[in-house]
Amino acid sequence: MPELPEVETVRRGLQPVLEGARLVKVEARRPDLRFPFPERFSERLTGKTVTALGRRAKYLTMHVEDGPVLICHLGMS
Incomplete structure (x- = not known):
């Protein structure tokens, strides 16, 4: 499990690339969740724009136009 500083480092690295980017293709690869x-x-997400990338504790939050927020965990092991 990544520690908080690693999650913040990943957020800072992804933020300039993702904020304002359009989601061209979205794949849900794990039907067994x-x-x-x-x-x-x-x-519902394809074609939407990422409006903000944030962090809440050890989770990344990706805010998408029209309201959805994706919550991501890095899940390293």
């Missing part, structure tokens, strides 16, 4: 992705997850 305990909490599956919502219906039409990929369709």
Whole structure:
């Protein structure tokens, strides 16, 4: 599990690239998750713009136009 400084370093590295970027293709590759992705997850995000990339504790938050917020955990092991 990454420590807080590593998560912040990743956020700072991704922020200039992702903020303002358009999501061209979204793939949900893990159908076996305990909490599956919502219906039409990929369709609903494709073509949207990332408005902000933040961090809450050890999670990255990707804010997308029209309101969705993706919560990402680096999950290293």
